[in-house]
Amino acid sequence: MGEFFTNVSRYPKYLITIILGVFASALQPLVQRSSNPITAIALIGALLSGLITLSFVLRAMVFPTA
Numbered sequence: 001m002g003e004f005f006t007n008v009s010r011y012p013k014y015l016i017t018i019i020l021g022v023f024a025s026a027l028q029p030l031v032q033r034s035s036n037p038i039t040a041i042a043l044i045g046a047l048l049s050g051l052i053t054l055s056f057v058l059r060a061m062v063f064p065t066a
Contacts, residue, residue, distance in 0.1 A: 034040040 030043055034043055
């Protein structure tokens with residue numbers, strides 16, 4: 001029974017590792033392209049618009065209008 005809990009306790013570590021790996025592999029090409037100032041501004045704008053969109057969607061899901 002002790003092995004079971006040992007194995008179950010490892011899953012959060014794997015989940016965190018996978019999430020960090022996905023973010024790292026997604027951000028690496030963006031960081032390489034940000035050497036051009038216009039591209040960097042476009043990437044920042046896209047990031048901000050994505051965060052604003054996510055905020056609006058989550059607000060609409062949590063506080064629906066009647």
